[in-house]
Amino acid sequence: MASRDTATPTLFDVDVTPQKRSAKKKTTRKTAAAKGGKKAAASKASGEGSGGAPRRRSDAQQMAAKQREISVSEFFTKNRHLLGFDSPLKALLTAVKEAVDNSLDACEEAGILPEISVEIRQTSEKTYLMAVEDNGPGIVDTQIGKVFGKLLYGSKFHKLSQSRGQQGIGISAAGMYGQLTTGKPVVIRSRTGKRKNPVEFTLTIDTARNKPEIHSEQVIEWDKDHGTRVEIDMEARYQKGMRSVDMYLKQTAIANPHLTLHFKDPAGEEVTYERSSKEMPPETIEIRPHPHGVELGRLIAMLKETSARSLSGFLQEEFSRVGPTVAKRIVDAAGKGLTTKSYPSRIAREEASALHTAIQETKISAPSTDCIAPIGEDLLLSGLKKEIEADFYVASVRPAAVYRGNPFQIEVGLAYGKPGGVGLEVTETGRITKKDKSKAATEDLVGSADEPIRVLRIANRVPLLYQQSACAVTKAVTQTNWRSYGLTHPRGALPIGPMAVVVHIASVWVPFTSESKEAIAAYPEILKEIKLGLQECGRKLGTYIRKGKRLKREFEKRSFIEKYIPHIGVALQEILELSDAERDATVEELEDVLHKSRKF
Amino acid sequence: MASRDTATPTLFDVDVTPQKRSAKKKTTRKTAAAKGGKKAAASKASGEGSGGAPRRRSDAQQMAAKQREISVSEFFTKNRHLLGFDSPLKALLTAVKEAVDNSLDACEEAGILPEISVEIRQTSEKTYLMAVEDNGPGIVDTQIGKVFGKLLYGSKFHKLSQSRGQQGIGISAAGMYGQLTTGKPVVIRSRTGKRKNPVEFTLTIDTARNKPEIHSEQVIEWDKDHGTRVEIDMEARYQKGMRSVDMYLKQTAIANPHLTLHFKDPAGEEVTYERSSKEMPPETIEIRPHPHGVELGRLIAMLKETSARSLSGFLQEEFSRVGPTVAKRIVDAAGKGLTTKSYPSRIAREEASALHTAIQETKISAPSTDCIAPIGEDLLLSGLKKEIEADFYVASVRPAAVYRGNPFQIEVGLAYGKPGGVGLEVTETGRITKKDKSKAATEDLVGSADEPIRVLRIANRVPLLYQQSACAVTKAVTQTNWRSYGLTHPRGALPIGPMAVVVHIASVWVPFTSESKEAIAAYPEILKEIKLGLQECGRKLGTYIRKGKRLKREFEKRSFIEKYIPHIGVALQEILELSDAERDATVEELEDVLHKSRKF
Numbered sequence A, B: 001m002a003s004r005d006t007a008t009p010t011l012f013d014v015d016v017t018p019q020k021r022s023a024k025k026k027t028t029r030k031t032a033a034a035k036g037g038k039k040a041a042a043s044k045a046s047g048e049g050s051g052g053a054p055r056r057r058s059d060a061q062q063m064a065a066k067q068r069e070i071s072v073s074e075f076f077t078k079n080r081h082l083l084g085f086d087s088p089l090k091a092l093l094t095a096v097k098e099a100v101d102n103s104l105d106a107c108e109e110a111g112i113l114p115e116i117s118v119e120i121r122q123t124s125e126k127t128y129l130m131a132v133e134d135n136g137p138g139i140v141d142t143q144i145g146k147v148f149g150k151l152l153y154g155s156k157f158h159k160l161s162q163s164r165g166q167q168g169i170g171i172s173a174a175g176m177y178g179q180l181t182t183g184k185p186v187v188i189r190s191r192t193g194k195r196k197n198p199v200e201f202t203l204t205i206d207t208a209r210n211k212p213e214i215h216s217e218q219v220i221e222w223d224k225d226h227g228t229r230v231e232i233d234m235e236a237r238y239q240k241g242m243r244s245v246d247m248y249l250k251q252t253a254i255a256n257p258h259l260t261l262h263f264k265d266p267a268g269e270e271v272t273y274e275r276s277s278k279e280m281p282p283e284t285i286e287i288r289p290h291p292h293g294v295e296l297g298r299l300i301a302m303l304k305e306t307s308a309r310s311l312s313g314f315l316q317e318e319f320s321r322v323g324p325t326v327a328k329r330i331v332d333a334a335g336k337g338l339t340t341k342s343y344p345s346r347i348a349r350e351e352a353s354a355l356h357t358a359i360q361e362t363k364i365s366a367p368s369t370d371c372i373a374p375i376g377e378d379l380l381l382s383g384l385k386k387e388i389e390a391d392f393y394v395a396s397v398r399p400a401a402v403y404r405g406n407p408f409q410i411e412v413g414l415a416y417g418k419p420g421g422v423g424l425e426v427t428e429t430g431r432i433t434k435k436d437k438s439k440a441a442t443e444d445l446v447g448s449a450d451e452p453i454r455v456l457r458i459a460n461r462v463p464l465l466y467q468q469s470a471c472a473v474t475k476a477v478t479q480t481n482w483r484s485y486g487l488t489h490p491r492g493a494l495p496i497g498p499m500a501v502v503v504h505i506a507s508v509w510v511p512f513t514s515e516s517k518e519a520i521a522a523y524p525e526i527l528k529e530i531k532l533g534l535q536e537c538g539r540k541l542g543t544y545i546r547k548g549k550r551l552k553r554e555f556e557k558r559s560f561i562e563k564y565i566p567h568i569g570v571a572l573q574e575i576l577e578l579s580d581a582e583r584d585a586t587v588e589e590l591e592d593v594l595h596k597s598r599k600f
Helices: A011-025 A029-043 A060-066 A072-078 A088-110 A141-149 A170-182 A245-255 A295-303 A311-319 A326-333 A348-360 A377-387 A472-479 A524-576 A581-598 B011-025 B029-043 B059-066 B070-077 B090-108 B141-150 B170-182 B245-255 B296-305 B311-318 B325-334 B348-362 B377-389 B472-479 B524-576 B580-597
Strands: A115-124 A125-136 A184-189 A200-205 A210-217 A227-235 A260-263 A270-271 A392-397 A401-403 A405-414 A424-425 A432-433 A454-459 A460-462 A501-505 B116-122 B125-135 B186-191 B197-207 B211-219 B229-237 B260-264 B269-273 B392-397 B399-402 B406-416 B424-426 B432-436 B454-459 B462-464 B501-508
Touching: A011 A326, A060 A424, A060 B090, A088 A115, A088 A125, A088 A227, A115 A245, A115 A581, A141 A200, A141 A210, A141 B406, A170 A184, A170 A227, A170 A326, A170 B296, A184 A581, A210 A472, A245 A260, A245 A270, A245 A377, A245 A454, A245 A460, A295 A311, A295 A348, A295 B170, A326 A348, A377 A405, A377 A501, A377 B399, A401 A524, A401 B325, A405 A524, A405 B229, A424 B348, A454 A472, A460 B029, A472 A501, A472 A524, A472 B454, A501 A524, A501 B454, A524 A581, A524 B090, B090 B116, B090 B125, B090 B170, B090 B229, B090 B245, B141 B170, B141 B186, B141 B197, B141 B211, B170 B197, B170 B229, B245 B260, B245 B377, B245 B454, B245 B462, B245 B472, B311 B325, B311 B348, B325 B348, B377 B392, B377 B406, B377 B501, B392 B524, B399 B524, B406 B524, B454 B472, B472 B501, B501 B524, B524 B580
Parallel strands: A115 A260, A454 A501, B116 B260, B454 B501
Antiparallel strands: A115 A125, A125 A227, A184 A200, A184 A227, A200 A210, A260 A270, A392 A405, A401 A405, A405 A501, A424 A432, A454 A460, B116 B125, B125 B229, B186 B197, B186 B229, B197 B211, B260 B269, B392 B406, B399 B406, B406 B501, B424 B432, B454 B462
16 A cells, blocks of 8 residues: 655645535545555655654644644543443433432431432423432532532542542533433532522533533522432333342342432332431541552652651651551661651652651551441341341451552352242241241342342442442452352352352542442452351351252151141041041140251 | 431541551550541531431532542552553563564655664562663754653554554653652653754653653753663662563564564673564554544534534545535435535534434545554464474464554464474485474474464564453454364353464554553454354464374374385395395385485
8 A cells, every 4th residue: 555655744634625526426445545546656665764864744733733632521521431321221220329329328328217209201202201319418509510510520529438439520420421422401409407498500611621611500499407419311121130239229229228219200100219227327527548558659749738847756646557666667667767756748758768668568457447437247137128028137347458558348248048939947946847938029139049149239338230340349258169058069160059149348548440439359369258247257168058958858757747646646536436526636746846846 | 336427517627536546555446436426426416417408518619629639640649550560570561562662663654674772671679670762863952851751642542544553652751660669750851963962851740730850951862863861770670481581572472573682681681682573664654533423422523623614524524434415425424404505613513413414424545544553474484483482383464454544454374383393304305304493482482282272462563561451452362163163162261272373453543441542342344254264264274284294194104114115125125135235225226216206
């Protein structure tokens, strides 16, 4: 193919012409290229002049003129799949999730027991309106624009504390997606207190500038003392199933037992998940970074920004787990003429580097872990029992641990056995009976005995529904030896059986593999903790399954003996010349003896 | 656990105290919580007042005060794994890749045959300096700061044209990573022409503001007419292997036959990949978006921004493939009182929505595909032959296709057979001989016969080394039936055999699954084209493998017959009383007849 090199500065205009023409005349690629080639040949010979000035298509000046800033909204509009808006089905779930996460975070921060209503309504063949309303603290008027109309804006990014949101992108991105696909603005209603006016905003995002464009702002009537409501119309698809809005809400109810949640689906069906606990999760405390998790560059920036006036003060104020003794130990180890009284902002790179090395080499207690709010064993169990029908439940809460200086805690819950299946139970009188649970849940979280188990992943109380195979939780489940607990377990896959496993990670910074927060990165420390939690539950499951197998065998034996007891009664009646009443009493007694003698 | 609800506005300060204390006194979580609980109880009773004002931990005003903007640099510093800087090993590769990609893009845009030098030097136990120098057009002084010190800045994001970079993040992020881990600034050297002064900048990024901080800027001596050099010192790990810098550079040479590439590794070993072609890739043309790929929100924004003064003009100027006839057809189908003369910026949402529907329903030619610059069959083959040692090579270039309005083109290359293995060839005289290739390449791209095949993925001439299993290319290879081409192929896995497959996707917008551009999203159209390309190569491979098997059998038969020819010669000599010379001539003739009679 001929080279199209040319020095003409107007090349761009020239070269676009054959393309335009080809668009109309359907000229093929080859002829267009040939034309370009001829043009280039006509103007100047091609090829690089290795000694002289190069023949350029475009020079540094021309290239500079084309450089420009890209707004983060433009970036994420074009790359919206990174935020979870890659298909209409997923977009709807992502939008609901972002809105509900925000509501829950706000309620907890304000100390309000959350009551949230979610409604999805079809607005046209391909569009749905999502409305999420909470009883949270509301949002002050001046912030509404930025919270819903600006990406990378929020209160959670800069602090180390456990919250659902952490990026300041989610809800604005949902609005941006709605705007992109339907052209309609987001509608926000908010009231911050009984004595404040309820207001309603409509706004869109100016994506080129990443700024809100407020279309209207007015005082309205609202029979709510405080709260926020957001409505987004968007291209979407609604369907039930494992990755549906329904499933997300159900799992949200499990992970947030203090939440009352109402849901109205597009068919008008309503469901309410009542709270099972009136106890708020403990307030999450913001912590300072742990010294071992800080990079050199960050340390240098912190030294510059600090208000501390001595190195020792700096280390104690800006980091957790550093007292005067540890601070002195670090400074002494650093050497380079540094003293505990060195003035932080005057420390040069070389000295900072020595300080950084000294920090890494000094023994410092692990980060405090009271900044984490796990669900807790009791609430996790009651949540499981309330929302998942099964025969056996167990939960385990691991002690807090640390990855890269960030505290985290793992909780594992497990529900086993499909009601209506083999389900057997020992009654209070010692009788074994088949369970009377015939109602089949519409969306069973416990699958049938020949299916892979269901894995529910929850991060900071938010259920994760996508990218299961890329997630540390799935890896940990797959790598655990379930065979020793009585399940079938093909190598490298999920175990098989009527079981659901719930894994919750609570952390001040959950390491997600993408902005859409769908999977947890497999840090070794995290993998290890999940596995330990799974093993704890697994051992109890093993005992239950073995007992279940015994129960089943026992039940068969008893049925067998029971079958013959009446005949024995008749035989005894004949031999001992009993009356019918005496015979029946004997039979009853025999049955009683049988049950008592074979108790567990 | 006691609820810590309280109305004290200074709660935050109060609550931090027990944590600080616990840090020093090792108080456990429980006691800290108990303290908090006592405090809360002492101040006010907890719980939600459903009728009255809620008792709040924090109200809307307090929460508003904490809201702030997050700079995109801060965001990606904290989430640097999203950009490929998650481990020291990968960070080094990512940094080299971003620098080389930029050099190649600049050279091509300027029409310069690229010659690039990459050097990696160990600077301390855990740090390496990466230096990448090109002979490109250089960067004008006023742009250097922003190009290297500002995320989301560049010329490639806003245009639809094939280039390696597309985000305006990469090289600045590499510098930011270096700065974060070593505290050292990036050093940039640039010269835009023989008559311009070479300059050297040192700069860091002000991450809180996403702005460059220029430390020094000076005119220097440089024996280069034009070019750019960037040096970044960073925490890194260097090692050879499938995902190494070495492998990336080798594959870059295959994908860019017009590139001369020098590499000096930390051990001081130097390798040069000489260009195999002096032909520049055809210049990539910027195209306008195709109407079928535009969302309603984008259409509304375009209607507002356009300089066109009629709807018909707007459609023709802003989109590709729309002429007056198609424009009229769209406008007529839209109805709603719209005419070809309607003034674009006055079109309301409802009308724009009708217009959007009409666009989707109107038949419009597929996008022009001359904006794509594939490598080409010949160059791909010669690249393969130059860098991969194998017995059999084949390449296939698919016609251009379209996903979501974006043109793309797939090229597939295949190298089969390990030299030094069974390698047999038919000489010109028809003799079958074992190949004389004993040298074993240090980094074989063709594995051994019992290993899975190697898959090389290239997007817009950039090799992708990570996230192989998440990539459309891997999916397509796995889903192709390689058994019918003579390979062993376990279900759901890569086929087994001494083979390397190269797949190149060229597009104006490659849909990557993450910012780090490591895997291609599996759009159905892309999957289909890759599979078709693989099948084309596969069929030729099948023929070769079958022929190879025949050759092998033949070779065995011949060896067998050849073994006895001398004995036949001796026997004939005895029977026919031949002289030794006659006998030898007969033997030679017999061998000749044997070879000729069993030709392929």
